[in-house]
Amino acid sequence: MSAPESRPLLFTPLTIRSVTLPNRVVISPMVQYHAKDGFANDFHLVHLGGFARGRAGLVFSEGTAVEARGRVTELDTGIWDDAHIAPFRRVVDFIHGEGAKAAMQLAHAGRKGATQPAPEGNGPLNAQDFAKGRKAWEVVGPTTEPVAPGWLIPRQLSVAEIGDIVTAFAIGAKRADAAGFDICEVHGAHGYLIASFLSPISNTRNDAYGGDRAGRMRIALEITRAVRAAWPQHKPLFFRVSALDGADGWNLDDTVALSQALKECGVDVVDCSSGGLTGTATAAPIPRYPGFQVPFASAVRNQGGVKSMAVGLILDGRQAEAVLRDGHADLIAVGRQALYDPFWALHAAQELGCDPGFAMWPAEYGWWLEKRSKTLVLPKAAE
Numbered sequence: 001m002s003a004p005e006s007r008p009l010l011f012t013p014l015t016i017r018s019v020t021l022p023n024r025v026v027i028s029p030m031v032q033y034h035a036k037d038g039f040a041n042d043f044h045l046v047h048l049g050g051f052a053r054g055r056a057g058l059v060f061s062e063g064t065a066v067e068a069r070g071r072v073t074e075l076d077t078g079i080w081d082d083a084h085i086a087p088f089r090r091v092v093d094f095i096h097g098e099g100a101k102a103a104m105q106l107a108h109a110g111r112k113g114a115t116q117p118a119p120e121g122n123g124p125l126n127a128q129d130f131a132k133g134r135k136a137w138e139v140v141g142p143t144t145e146p147v148a149p150g151w152l153i154p155r156q157l158s159v160a161e162i163g164d165i166v167t168a169f170a171i172g173a174k175r176a177d178a179a180g181f182d183i184c185e186v187h188g189a190h191g192y193l194i195a196s197f198l199s200p201i202s203n204t205r206n207d208a209y210g211g212d213r214a215g216r217m218r219i220a221l222e223i224t225r226a227v228r229a230a231w232p233q234h235k236p237l238f239f240r241v242s243a244l245d246g247a248d249g250w251n252l253d254d255t256v257a258l259s260q261a262l263k264e265c266g267v268d269v270v271d272c273s274s275g276g277l278t279g280t281a282t283a284a285p286i287p288r289y290p291g292f293q294v295p296f297a298s299a300v301r302n303q304g305g306v307k308s309m310a311v312g313l314i315l316d317g318r319q320a321e322a323v324l325r326d327g328h329a330d331l332i333a334v335g336r337q338a339l340y341d342p343f344w345a346l347h348a349a350q351e352l353g354c355d356p357g358f359a360m361w362p363a364e365y366g367w368w369l370e371k372r373s374k375t376l377v378l379p380k381a382a383e
């Protein structure tokens with residue numbers, strides 16, 4: 001094992017409030033379309049538990065709806081009922097048993113609710129979906145403007161209804177705490193409810209929740225304050241932003257200002273994604289390069305003075321380590337590359353040379369791998 005001073009930052013613990021993450025590898029929230037009536041089940045146990053077996057320091061739930069109508073699809077997990085707590089508790093207990101921490105992403109889809117699961121198209125439900133038994137429901141937004149032509153027309157939320165949603169986030173946070181989650185994140189990205197209030201493209205209201213940037217930020221900050229009050233003080237709170245909304249309405253300066261306001265409300269880490277206002281965030285057919293969103297995390301951290309999490313095409317340990325060493329972010333979230341390799345963290349540790357004896361691995365794997373590494377003789381490559 002390397003000396004502590006040469007230990008990669010990626011595998012150096014990080015304490016935020018009273019929670020110590022064993023390393024800085026985070027499994028990004030990823031919806032899986034396996035829930036029924038919002039309940040987590042064996043699929044979520046195995047799927048999320050696998051990342052904890054793979055020694056990520058923090059494993060995120062998928063975006064989990066604080067209201068039934070706030071689901072993106074009818075197959076998303078939810079936390080709108082006390083009955084949702086126990087199945088999540090089972091998942092969290094397993095994650096803890098593997099030495100990792102667990103985070104819940106609290107979400108409300110807003111006008112992007114009632115859509116197709118990604119593998120079925122990721123767009124609005126159509127006649128074939130209804131024929132298959134998929135169901136739509138009333139969706140809500142800042143105005144009656146849909147995401148794009150062909151998407152559901154949302155009902156405009158009244159001020160009183162906005163208050164109810166703020167409360168739903170706070171109650172969701174209490175339930176996440178009861179389920180044992182260590183960290184909770186407010187999903188303010190990808191064009192969902194909060195993001196649709198932030199951007200002037202989707203928020204053309206002229207009341208206290210629209211207008212200038214302060215008005216458009218109001219719902220985000222009210223939700224954050226309510227969640228912070230409901231969520232135990234010793235546990236960290238994250239907030240996911242779309243640093244750019246993807247439609248030229250909300251920019252990086254706005255994100256830095258929002259991050260500073262979030263910090264004042266008690267947010268510990270801003271999770272820096274982007275896009276999604278007028279379509280899907282991850283399926284957009286635009287060219288992307290490794291680390292394309294790292295500059296957003298860097299701006300939040302270095303201009304905004306708030307801890308940040310970088311996400312987006314971070315593919316290997318060396319790349320992740322460089323992001324941390326160069327001071328661009330405090331945490332590294334891995335999404336699709338963890339689907340490709342659920343043991344991403346362990347392989348990154350091998351790549352960075354900080355686990356030569358397989359000591360980080362689950363003992364019942366590592367013991368064998370270490371012996372194998374000592375005895376393995378590879379045939380010489382053919383000349």
Ligand SMILES: Cc1cc2nc3c(=O)[nH]c(=O)nc-3n(C[C@H](O)[C@H](O)[C@H](O)COP(=O)(O)O)c2cc1C
Nearest residue numbers: 028029030031062063311312313314334335336337
């Ligand atoms: C299958 C899948 C599901 C996703 N679900 C969510 C989600 O529930 N909440 C969220 O904020 N982002 C979601 N995302 C976005 C990821 O968290 C991540 O930000 C994105 O995939 C970029 O990181 P990557 O290049 O490492 O995959 C999802 C992405 C994928 C691939």
